[in-house]
Amino acid sequence: MAGAKVPVLVGPTAVGKTAVALALAAHWPLEIVSADSRQVYRRLDIGTAKPTRKERARVPHHGLDLVEPGARYSAGHFARDAAGWIADIRARGRLPVVVGGTGLYVRALAEGLFHEPALDPARRRSLDAYTARLEPLELLRWAGRLDPGFRGGGRQRAARAIEVALLTGYPLSHWQEAARAKGAIDPWYVVLTVPRPVLQQRIATRAAEMVRRGLIEEVASVLAEGHAPAAPGLDGIGIREAVEYLHGRRPRESVADAIAVATRQYAKRQQTWFRHQLGGTVLAVDATRPPERLAAEIAEAFARVYP
RNA sequence: GGUGGGGUGACCGAGUGGCUAAUGGUAGCAGACUGUAAAUCUGCCGGGCUUUGCCCUACGUAGGUUCGAAUCCUACCCCCACCA
Numbered sequence: 001m002a003g004a005k006v007p008v009l010v011g012p013t014a015v016g017k018t019a020v021a022l023a024l025a026a027h028w029p030l031e032i033v034s035a036d037s038r039q040v041y042r043r044l045d046i047g048t049a050k051p052t053r054k055e056r057a058r059v060p061h062h063g064l065d066l067v068e069p070g071a072r073y074s075a076g077h078f079a080r081d082a083a084g085w086i087a088d089i090r091a092r093g094r095l096p097v098v099v100g101g102t103g104l105y106v107r108a109l110a111e112g113l114f115h116e117p118a119l120d121p122a123r124r125r126s127l128d129a130y131t132a133r134l135e136p137l138e139l140l141r142w143a144g145r146l147d148p149g150f151r152g153g154g155r156q157r158a159a160r161a162i163e164v165a166l167l168t169g170y171p172l173s174h175w176q177e178a179a180r181a182k183g184a185i186d187p188w189y190v191v192l193t194v195p196r197p198v199l200q201q202r203i204a205t206r207a208a209e210m211v212r213r214g215l216i217e218e219v220a221s222v223l224a225e226g227h228a229p230a231a232p233g234l235d236g237i238g239i240r241e242a243v244e245y246l247h248g249r250r251p252r253e254s255v256a257d258a259i260a261v262a263t264r265q266y267a268k269r270q271q272t273w274f275r276h277q278l279g280g281t282v283l284a285v286d287a288t289r290p291p292e293r294l295a296a297e298i299a300e301a302f303a304r305v306y307p
Numbered sequence: 308g309g310u311g312g313g314g315u316g317a318c319c320g321a322g323u324g325g326c327u328a329a330u331g332g333u334a335g336c337a338g339a340c341u342g343u344a345a346a347u348c349u350g351c352c353g354g355g356c357u358u359u360g361c362c363c364u365a366c367g368u369a370g371g372u373u374c375g376a377a378u379c380c381u382a383c384c385c386c387c388a389c390c391a
Contacts, residue, residue: 013345038345048345076342104344113341128343136348153340154348164342176341237345261334266345272338 005306006086006185007298008035008098010106010274011192012267014202015287018051020192021099023295025059028097031089033082034063035100035109040073041065041233043222046215048236049206062089069222069233076116079108083184098185103273111279112181119167127166131159149173187280188305190298192287193271200264207238207259216242216255237262281305 007024009017021032038048042065050064062085067073082098082105089096100106107113131139136155143150143158146165150158150173164172194202219234219242227234234243241258244250250258283301285294 036345037343072343074342075344079342102344104340104342104346107340108342111341116342119342151340152348154346156343156347157340158347160343160347172341180341232343235343235346240345262345265334268336269340269345273340273344276338277340 004090004186005188005302006096006098007190007302008100008106008110008185008187009190009192010100010103010278011194011287012199012270012274013049013101013263014206014267015192015194015199016202016291017099017101017192018055019291020287020294020298021097022055022059023291024097024299026292027295027299028095029093030095030097031060031062031085031092033085033089033096033098034061035078035082035098035102035105036063037073037075037078037102037105038233038236039064040067040078041069041236042067044069044218044233044236044239046210046213046218047238047242049210067233069225070227070231072232075102075104075108076113078105079113079181079184082109086185096185098187101270103270103277106187107277109184110187111183114175114181115179116164116175117168119163123167124163127163128159131162147171147173149176188302189278189280189282191274191278191282191284192294193284194287198288199267200260203263203267204260207263208256210238210259211256215239216245216252219243220246237266 009021011017018032021030024030032051034051036048038044039050040063041048051061055061056064063078063082066081086096098106098109134142136158139155139158139162140152143161143165147161149171150161152158161172164170164175168175215238219239222234223243223246229243234240238259241250241255241262244258245252245255283298285297287294
């Protein structure tokens with residue numbers, strides 16, 4: 001499918017990506033592919049700021065509500081799924097537009113990761129349980145021994161390096177070099193930016209809104225399904241803070257503020273990623289302006305680049 | 308009014324004579340990032356400079372003791388607790 005450019009709208013949370021994507025529907029017959037590692041989880045709608053029912057009715061969305069909160073999803077999984085959706089969208093004669101906040105997911109789709117050999121799920125689970133109990137320092141040392149090419153990065157990345165080395169017999173860095181994958185799309189990046197004070201204001205408003213609209217109740221009901229505290233779907237900003245409150249570890253009135261702080265930090269990391277990690281053509285647009293106006297501008301620029 | 312406790316860098320909070328521009332933590336800033344990524348990590352974080360170092364300013368305020376004070380003494384201001 002490479003060859004045909006795919007518009008990829010990226011930017012920090014709360015910058016207004018969805019609104020712009022929806023406005024783009026006035027210019028193209030399009031379908032949206034959401035590259036968001038949290039919105040793949042079912043039911044956690046408020047906490048992950050999913051597009052509303054109405055918005056989804058206006059334009060078909062892909063990549064939402066894919067798995068149960070207890071299930072593990074991943075960048076590689078996303079890349080495969082998204083390649084399929086995109087092919088289907090094209091077959092329908094429409095334009096796929098990738099919209100995302102999860103940098104790694106976008107990269108997995110646009111550049112490809114590496115062909116990961118099958119990892120035995122049972123061995124993986126028991127290894128996970130084992131490494132979870134080790135100190136970060138031990139994990140790092142172990143990862144370095146198993147994979148001389150290990151580039152560091154903390155507990156989680158060390159655990160990943162250990163897992164790959166042990167379960168495949170070859171170090172992670174080996175696979176990364178020897179089994180490179182190709183991207184599934186040829187991306188045309190549009191980076192939405194907004195001055196920091198504006199973004200922080202939007203984030204604060206959104207955090208308060210989430211609580212007001214029932215975030216805590218939503219999380220409580222998902223919790224009531226009996227997921228493990230460490231369930232993959234429960235590990236997200238907003239959800240975490242709600243869980244802390246529900247477990248009596250945080251006063252209710254501090255929830256919104258804590259969410260805003262964590263979101264701000266996350267938005268910063270996203271901006272760093274989009275500033276340095278994106279390969280390919282990039283159009284930066286100031287998202288302070290109305291979505292319709294941005295959409296027109298983006299559509300026009302795209303037509304110039306890819307008539 | 309009395310007694311006791313306390314006032315430390317944006318915030319919380321260690322530090323009780325030199326090794327202190329001051330441990331930690333938080334917030335903030337910058338960065339990394341190949342299948343958990345809303346994750347996981349790293350660096351910086353009083354100001355200035357001719358930046359392996361130097362100079363200012365700083366631990367409520369004002370004095371004092373000392374070669375040397377955030378640390379000791381005196382007075383004052385403010386906060387908290389209890390007693391009146």
